[in-house]
Amino acid sequence: MEWGSATLAFYGVGAAALATSLVALRRRLQLSKAKHPSLTGHSRMARRVASFVPFYEYGEAEFFHTDDAPEEVAARRRAGFMRLAALYRQRFVQTIGRTAEVTETISDLQFTDAYRVPFQYSRFVREHLKTGAFVQSSAGVLVTDLDGNSFYDLTGSYGVNLFGYDFYKETIGAGFERVRELGPVLGPYHPVIAENVKRLREISGLDEVSFHMSGTEAVMQAVRLARYHTRRTHLVRFCGAYHGWWGDVQPGIGNPVPAHETYTLKDMSEDSLRVLRTRRNIACVLVNPLQALHPNAGAPSDSSLLDSARTAHFDKDTYSAWLKRLRAVCTEQNIPLIFDEVFVGFRLAPGGAQEYFGVRADLVTYGKTLGGGLPIGVVCGRKDLMKRFREDRPADICFARGTFNSHPYVMAAMREFLRFLEMPQAQALYRDLDRIWDERARLLNQRLREAALPVEVANMSSIWTVSYRQPSRYNWMLQFYLRAEGLALSWIGTGRLIFSLNYTDADFAAVADRFVAASRAMQQDGWWWSDPALTNKSIKRRVLKEMIARRFASRDDHPNS
Numbered sequence: 225m226e227w228g229s230a231t232l233a234f235y236g237v238g239a240a241a242l243a244t245s246l247v248a249l250r251r252r253l254q255l256s257k258a259k260h261p262s263l264t265g266h267s268r269m270a271r272r273v274a275s276f277v278p279f280y281e282y283g284e285a286e287f288f289h290t291d292d293a294p295e296e297v298a299a300r301r302r303a304g305f306m307r308l309a310a311l312y313r314q315r316f317v318q319t320i321g322r323t324a325e326v327t328e329t330i331s332d333l334q335f336t337d338a339y340r341v342p343f344q345y346s347r348f349v350r351e352h353l354k355t356g357a358f359v360q361s362s363a364g365v366l367v368t369d370l371d372g373n374s375f376y377d378l379t380g381s382y383g384v385n386l387f388g389y390d391f392y393k394e395t396i397g398a399g400f401e402r403v404r405e406l407g408p409v410l411g412p413y414h415p416v417i418a419e420n421v422k423r424l425r426e427i428s429g430l431d432e433v434s435f436h437m438s439g440t441e442a443v444m445q446a447v448r449l450a451r452y453h454t455r456r457t458h459l460v461r462f463c464g465a466y467h468g469w470w471g472d473v474q475p476g477i478g479n480p481v482p483a484h485e486t487y488t489l490k491d492m493s494e495d496s497l498r499v500l501r502t503r504r505n506i507a508c509v510l511v512n513p514l515q516a517l518h519p520n521a522g523a524p525s526d527s528s529l530l531d532s533a534r535t536a537h538f539d540k541d542t543y544s545a546w547l548k549r550l551r552a553v554c555t556e557q558n559i560p561l562i563f564d565e566v567f568v569g570f571r572l573a574p575g576g577a578q579e580y581f582g583v584r585a586d587l588v589t590y591g592k593t594l595g596g597g598l599p600i601g602v603v604c605g606r607k608d609l610m611k612r613f614r615e616d617r618p619a620d621i622c623f624a625r626g627t628f629n630s631h632p633y634v635m636a637a638m639r640e641f642l643r644f645l646e647m648p649q650a651q652a653l654y655r656d657l658d659r660i661w662d663e664r665a666r667l668l669n670q671r672l673r674e675a676a677l678p679v680e681v682a683n684m685s686s687i688w689t690v691s692y693r694q695p696s697r698y699n700w701m702l703q704f705y706l707r708a709e710g711l712a713l714s715w716i717g718t719g720r721l722i723f724s725l726n727y728t729d730a731d732f733a734a735v736a737d738r739f740v741a742a743s744r745a746m747q748q749d750g751w752w753w754s755d756p757a758l759t760n761k762s763i764k765r766r767v768l769k770e771m772i773a774r775r776f777a778s779r780d781d782h783p784n785s
């Protein structure tokens with residue numbers, strides 16, 4: 225009898241263990257299904273693959289026909305490239321000279337310089353088409369380098385420049401005046417902070433506000449608070465989304481250690497919602513609404529422009545519907561939803577992405593332009609999520625401080641920025657905003673198509689990206705032709721063009737003329753030579769072959785292998 229009950233108990237425990245492992249297995253499978261099939265969706269795998277990519281490069285002999293273009297085309301490319309190189313040397317002499325003096329001692333510069341184009345082409349490009357890192361002045365929509373060359377600014381200063389540089393000069397100036405008497409006293413507040421908090425609460429529709437020095441810090445704090453209050457560990461981010469450079473939100477390439485408590489899920493996918501419904505360890509969901517322009521893809525940098533597979537398309541209705549579904553699941557599962565509006569906040573609508581997409585978040589991070597031109601990160605959130613201590617557990621706190629948080633000068637510039645948002649001029653700028661920028665994009669695309677150029681732009685309001693309609697290994701060359709035409713791009717090149725809202729139709733027409741002229745020159749120089757055998761697939765396959773060959777060659781070459 226005793227033996228019988230022991231056996232029964234044994235089977236009972238076995239059955240329970242089996243059921244538990246089946247549930248765990250099911251969850252594991254659900255998680256796998258919710259990952260985007262690309263490497264961007266598999267952070268750990270991406271890191272592993274990245275560590276295998278060997279360095280190799282194209283010397284002058286191969287540089288101009290890595291796509292097997294005929295000699296005549298390669299010669300045209302070489303002539304075009306050398307013409308550009310001569311123009312850069314002559315036109316940007318001071319700017320390039322000053323840049324060369326500091327590059328070896330500024331690590332940031334060495335990085336951006338190396339990753340402006342795919343690494344195989346990088347050294348040759350750097351030798352000939354040096355890009356200056358200095359500008360002397362800004363006015364209207366122009367920036368001017370040390371040689372006196374003016375460029376239409378399409379960098380948008382990483383998104384900070386929303387209303388035009390002159391606006392921020394005034395904002396900073398007026399802000400400085402307002403707090404001059406106090407100066408840079410830190411710790412105690414200048415009264416201006418109360419006005420900011422009031423406006424930010426109105427704008428965000430949330431209860432409390434905390435101030436930080438960068439968008440990255442604001443995101444760190446929002447996630448930390450969510451973990452603290454839910455007592456859960458994992459943050460969910462969507463494939464490709466950028467949330468600053470903190471390790472937990474950058475689990476893939478770029479971060480030397482893996483982020484164990486981050487799930488990277490497919491954007492706009494039912495599979496991801498299923499994971500949110502079934503996992504009990506999810507502390508928050510982070511959304512960067514910019515991903516609506518290129519869901520599941522990373523920041524479209526020209527350094528990864530190996531072929532023409534980069535695409536983008538913004539569909540506001542579809543993305544709004546997705547956010548609403550996501551909101552509903554987060555509410556149902558009691559998971560705080562964080563909108564990371566560091567980039568898009570105030571750019572899409574005065575009330576940010578919440579207003580624009582018609583969805584409310586539990587925590588919102590802002591940054592960039594909100595500082596009125598000075599460094600900033602802000603978290604707005606529900607009262608219960610913002611609290612940093614527990615009344616009943618005095619030692620259980622959620623610590624967050626920062627020497628420069630709430631700096632009087634930043635607070636005062638922010639006040640000027642927020643004050644402007646309330647003015648009729650600002651409201652006029654937001655009126656018809658999307659229609660204006662969509663129409664500008666449409667006109668440029670029409671011109672590019674009429675000129676039979678294989679380039680097109682896609683946009684989410686004033687944030688634009690360039691894609692290429694025909695397979696090519698040289699699309700990244702366009703950034704150099706654009707610069708030669710007086711258009712300033714950030715180091716990620718044609719992947720991200722950011723316009724400030726003070727662009728007039730005439731300014732934009734000038735940009736469009738230059739864009740078309742640059743593309744035409746690039747085409748005439750043969751970079752977009754096409755051949756039926758040259759497909760995005762064949763390009764990828766070829767690059768992969770080169771990497772494998774180099775990988776094994778370098779093993780054989782290595783004395784210790």
Ligand SMILES: Cc1ncc(COP(=O)(O)O)c(C=O)c1O
Binds near residue numbers: 469564
């Ligand atoms: C959506 C988003 N979150 C966070 C950050 C990080 O902000 P910061 O560069 O100020 O640290 C950025 C910066 O580009 C961003 O676009």
